[in-house]
Amino acid sequence: MDVRGRRTIKVPLENEKFKVDIPDAMRRESVGIGDREEFSVVRHYVKLSEMNFGADSGFYPLGSCTMKYNPKINDEIASLEGFRMIHPLQDSSEVQGALKLMYELSESLKKITGMDEITLQPLAGAGGEFTGLSIVRAYFECKKELDKRREVVVPDSAHGSNPASSHMAGFDVVEIPSRDDGTVDLEKFKEAVTERTAAFMITNPNTLGIFEDKIVEMANYAHSKGALLYYDGANLNGIMTKTTPAKMGFDIVHLNLHKTFSTPHGGGGPGAGPVGVVEKLKDFLPYPLVTFDGEKYSNDYIPPKTIGKVASFYGNFGVLVRAWTYIKMMGEEGLRDACETAVLNSNYMRKKIEQFMPVPGKTIKKHEFVASSVGSNMPKAGDIAKHLIDNGVHAPTIYFPLIVPEALMIEPTESATKTEMDTFIETVRQTLKLPHEAFEKEPVNLKVTRIDDVDASKNPKPTLRIARREERAPLQQTI
Amino acid sequence: MSSDLSELLNELNIRSIDELFSDIPESIRTKTLGLPNGMDEDEIRRVASEYSRMNKTVNQLHSFLGFGLYNHFVPAAVSNVVNRNEFLTAYTPYQAEISQGMMQALFEYQSLIGELLQMDAVNSSMYDVSTSLGEAARMSKTITGKDEFIVPKYISRNKRAVLDNYAKGADIRIKEVDFDENGMIDLESLKNNLTDNTAGVYAEYPNMFGIIDTNIPKIKETIGEDRIFVAGVNPISLGVLAPPGKFGADIAIGEGQVLGLGLNFGGPVVGIFGTKEQYIRKMPGKIMGITKDHNGKIAFSMILQTREQHIRRERAVTNMTSNQALMAVASAVYLSLLGDSGLRKIGEVNMGRTKELIEIVREFGVKLPYGDSPVFNEFLMRLNESKTFVSRIARKYNLVPGHILGKEYGFNDRNQVNIVTNVTERTTNSDFDAFKEFMREVA
Numbered sequence: 067m068d069v070r071g072r073r074t075i076k077v078p079l080e081n082e083k084f085k086v087d088i089p090d091a092m093r094r095e096s097v098g099i100g101d102r103e104e105f106s107v108v109r110h111y112v113k114l115s116e117m118n119f120g121a122d123s124g125f126y127p128l129g130s131c132t133m134k135y136n137p138k139i140n141d142e143i144a145s146l147e148g149f150r151m152i153h154p155l156q157d158s159s160e161v162q163g164a165l166k167l168m169y170e171l172s173e174s175l176k177k178i179t180g181m182d183e184i185t186l187q188p189l190a191g192a193g194g195e196f197t198g199l200s201i202v203r204a205y206f207e208c209k210k211e212l213d214k215r216r217e218v219v220v221p222d223s224a225h226g227s228n229p230a231s232s233h234m235a236g237f238d239v240v241e242i243p244s245r246d247d248g249t250v251d252l253e254k255f256k257e258a259v260t261e262r263t264a265a266f267m268i269t270n271p272n273t274l275g276i277f278e279d280k281i282v283e284m285a286n287y288a289h290s291k292g293a294l295l296y297y298d299g300a301n302l303n304g305i306m307t308k309t310t311p312a313k314m315g316f317d318i319v320h321l322n323l324h325k326t327f328s329t330p331h332g333g334g335g336p337g338a339g340p341v342g343v344v345e346k347l348k349d350f351l352p353y354p355l356v357t358f359d360g361e362k363y364s365n366d367y368i369p370p371k372t373i374g375k376v377a378s379f380y381g382n383f384g385v386l387v388r389a390w391t392y393i394k395m396m397g398e399e400g401l402r403d404a405c406e407t408a409v410l411n412s413n414y415m416r417k418k419i420e421q422f423m424p425v426p427g428k429t430i431k432k433h434e435f436v437a438s439s440v441g442s443n444m445p446k447a448g449d450i451a452k453h454l455i456d457n458g459v460h461a462p463t464i465y466f467p468l469i470v471p472e473a474l475m476i477e478p479t480e481s482a483t484k485t486e487m488d489t490f491i492e493t494v495r496q497t498l499k500l501p502h503e504a505f506e507k508e509p510v511n512l513k514v515t516r517i518d519d520v521d522a523s524k525n526p527k528p529t530l531r532i533a534r535r536e537e538r539a540p541l542q543q544t545i
Numbered sequence: 546m547s548s549d550l551s552e553l554l555n556e557l558n559i560r561s562i563d564e565l566f567s568d569i570p571e572s573i574r575t576k577t578l579g580l581p582n583g584m585d586e587d588e589i590r591r592v593a594s595e596y597s598r599m600n601k602t603v604n605q606l607h608s609f610l611g612f613g614l615y616n617h618f619v620p621a622a623v624s625n626v627v628n629r630n631e632f633l634t635a636y637t638p639y640q641a642e643i644s645q646g647m648m649q650a651l652f653e654y655q656s657l658i659g660e661l662l663q664m665d666a667v668n669s670s671m672y673d674v675s676t677s678l679g680e681a682a683r684m685s686k687t688i689t690g691k692d693e694f695i696v697p698k699y700i701s702r703n704k705r706a707v708l709d710n711y712a713k714g715a716d717i718r719i720k721e722v723d724f725d726e727n728g729m730i731d732l733e734s735l736k737n738n739l740t741d742n743t744a745g746v747y748a749e750y751p752n753m754f755g756i757i758d759t760n761i762p763k764i765k766e767t768i769g770e771d772r773i774f775v776a777g778v779n780p781i782s783l784g785v786l787a788p789p790g791k792f793g794a795d796i797a798i799g800e801g802q803v804l805g806l807g808l809n810f811g812g813p814v815v816g817i818f819g820t821k822e823q824y825i826r827k828m829p830g831k832i833m834g835i836t837k838d839h840n841g842k843i844a845f846s847m848i849l850q851t852r853e854q855h856i857r858r859e860r861a862v863t864n865m866t867s868n869q870a871l872m873a874v875a876s877a878v879y880l881s882l883l884g885d886s887g888l889r890k891i892g893e894v895n896m897g898r899t900k901e902l903i904e905i906v907r908e909f910g911v912k913l914p915y916g917d918s919p920v921f922n923e924f925l926m927r928l929n930e931s932k933t934f935v936s937r938i939a940r941k942y943n944l945v946p947g948h949i950l951g952k953e954y955g956f957n958d959r960n961q962v963n964i965v966t967n968v969t970e971r972t973t974n975s976d977f978d979a980f981k982e983f984m985r986e987v988a
Contacts, residue, residue, distance in 0.1 A: 084897020148597025163599030332871030379811025397583030
């Protein structure tokens with residue numbers, strides 16, 4: 067990191083000599099990160115990119131993450147100067163194209179979810195959850211029921227973000243156990259949902275890839291108790307165009323554009339988590355909302371009982387552009403195809419894998435399923451994962467959902483050939499035959515071998531500032 | 546249907562794909578959603594290009610808009626690196642050994658930001674600066690067990706609206722500290738606001754009016770060891786301005802958009818978040834750590850995951866799952882490209898050019914409410930004209946003079962316009978010329 071005297075990238079106007087006048091206490095001479103030339107920087111990051119695996123590198127069956135292919139046209143459209151070089155505080159008359167695009171995306175998402183209004187502002191799926199639950203809070207506050215409605219009910223198979231978001235919005239969490247077939251236990255559900263319940267939060271298909279077919283009954287029951295129904299849209303790919311959250315009885319929906327709508331995950335983000343609501347909750351949405359009067363688009367509508375804002379501006383616009391492009395190009399038929407192929411692939415893999423490994427829950431799965439390596443002498447899920455990545459196949463999500471022991475959560479998405487799936491299945495099958503000692507040394511074909519995350523957390527070194535205190539020399543060689 | 550797919554149907558012993566959806570009750574199935582047919586690639590190109598041309602870009606305007614999002618120069622190498630498919634299309638690095646590239650890039654981001662802020666612990670990104678502020682308030686409450694959080698009277702309403710929503714869920718009361726006659730934190734007002742319930746105080750430099758608040762170095766001693774000082778910075782100013790670590794900040798946040806991300810109508814951006822080492826276990830977000838693999842080779846790991854939602858559920862420090870990882874990598878590339886000398890230069894150019902424009906404004910005899918206070922690349926000016934008139938003249942010169950502050954900030958006088966004007970290294974002499982023409986009519 068410490069190469070000095072290098073010619074760094076040229077800053078505009080750098081040849082003009084500016085004298086800056088900064089009060090002494092606020093002045094700084096140097097940051098201390100060194101100088102390097104552009105070619106060194108690019109070579110370095112290209113080298114790093116070669117030590118990474120994306121959905122473009124190969125089959126990526128990471129359960130619950132919907133790692134479908136991201137069409138390259140999405141990125142091209144998002145990089146158009148007319149979308150890239152506009153400022154969010156410009157007058158709406160100067161950004162009509164951007165507002166039109168956002169309006170159209172909202173309209174499409176309304177059709178896909180059956181919701182009456184949509185905000186595009188939340189910057190991630192969990193951001194959407196927090197937005198939705200803030201709306202739940204505002205709704206009951208407005209109805210003067212918040213004092214008694216303190217609870218959000220979630221199944222024990224739920225994504226961890228569901229209880230975390232509920233807590234952040236100020237609610238207590240009540241978890242209900244699932245039945246052996248992986249669906250919600252209706253008896254337990256009815257015990258849990260009471261006049262204290264603000265919302266029931268569920269993903270459908272659930273995290274075992276099973277469609278909760280009693281959803282309408284649950285919705286009616288929750289509504290009869292005065293509670294709202296929240297749909298976690300992480301698994302929308304499994305039902306898209308086949309039914310809608312509105313038809314199932316939901317009041318609030320968040321979507322993950324980076325899952326269902328093909329925007330790249332970027333190694334962890336940016337995502338986008340639009341939130342849709344039914345009529346009676348429209349007034350609580352974050353401001354501003356894009357409106358259209360038949361001639362021009364405006365971006366200054368403030369819902370009368372708004373919860374405020376959940377992001378500095380209007381959302382991850384670059385992500386919205388990509389999702390808009392995807393929906394425009396797919397059309398309804400394309401979206402149906404995507405859903406059907408994803409479900410077909412998932413059931414094919416389920417059928418093959420259940421021949422040698424238990425797959426809990428009902429037979430028919432939607433977009434994903436969970437295998438459990440608990441059979442006699444089977445390796446741990448973590449070992450299977452490491453063996454897979456060592457053999458050029460990305461691992462599934464492991465140890466989730468928490469209700470399945472040694473869980474391998476597999477979601478092939480629609481972007482998988484039979485050959486790719488067969489290779490994966492065969493690699494897993496081979497894994498079961500290996501002696502357990504074989505795993506200890508794996509992976510051997512990657513840049514590093516196994517890393518102990520627990521140990522790394524005992525003595526956390528999140529920056530070079532901290533790491534350098536102990537071991538200065540070797541670090542300089544790596545970075 | 547391709548032969549591939551019919552083969553799969555055969556393997557499943559089913560004739561139609563509909564059988565796989567038989568678990569969805571008839572009563573809730575949809576026949577059609579009413580979405581139009583799909584377009585081909587060439588058609589979407591035409592349509593999108595038409596929409597994009599309906600926008601007037603900052604390159605087609607004399608734009609002096611900043612106010613939280615800035616028109617800075619983006620080096621070509623930044624976009625090139627983040628468009629590498631292996632970075633762009635990867636998920637969160639849950640499988641460390643096959644994701645070392647991303648993890649190292651994020652670790653480098655944390656390290657570079659750590660140097661920039663002079664803070665020991667940095668996470669691998671928040672969504673944006675506003676959510677960083679919301680999480681900083683929550684973290685202050687967690688650390689101190691107190692439930693009041695003090696913010697300046699003047700911070701952007703966007704930040705404030707996001708903070709208020711976080712505060713509501715966490716049962717935190719927000720109080721305001723006034724500005725003094727120099728447009729800086731009024732230390733007396735701050736003292737008077739402190740109570741036994743004060744968890745933390747947020748203050749920023751440059752602040753909403755662009756002012757380099759010289760009271761910042763006194764804040765930590767004013768509020769004391771037991772309260773959390775959250776410092777807000779503009780990261781691109783830190784090549785010339787002293788870092789928050791120097792002022793005893795317990796948490797430092799900032800909007801990373803300025804570090805090579807461009808405008809994109811406000812997103813994606815990246816929230817910077819750093820803290821002292823002692824608070825690392827209370828920090829939200831994903832954190833990469835440097836460690837060794839079983840062979841003793843340097844490796845990177847996603848550390849302290851037991852703070853997170855997928856393990857701790859409702860007791861997690863935050864609900865955050867995805868973040869803005871790719872934007873963090875972009876910022877790391879940007880910082881690497883600029884280096885010490887580039888960061889210094891860009892700070893000097895921004896300050897120097899802003900000073901030039903201030904001189905121009907002064908020549909027209911215009912009032913600068915905090916005219917004696919040092920600024921970075923933004924300043925507040927007051928015109929004694931109506932907003933309608935000012936906007937009309939601005940349009941005449943194809944110019945946006947800055948962000949106009951309205952009644953949401955207590956500026957109610959209809960015959961007065963308060964504008965926060967921003968200058969960056971991308972502001973050209975032709976922009977300055979247009980500004981002069983504009984001033985000639987409105988001053």
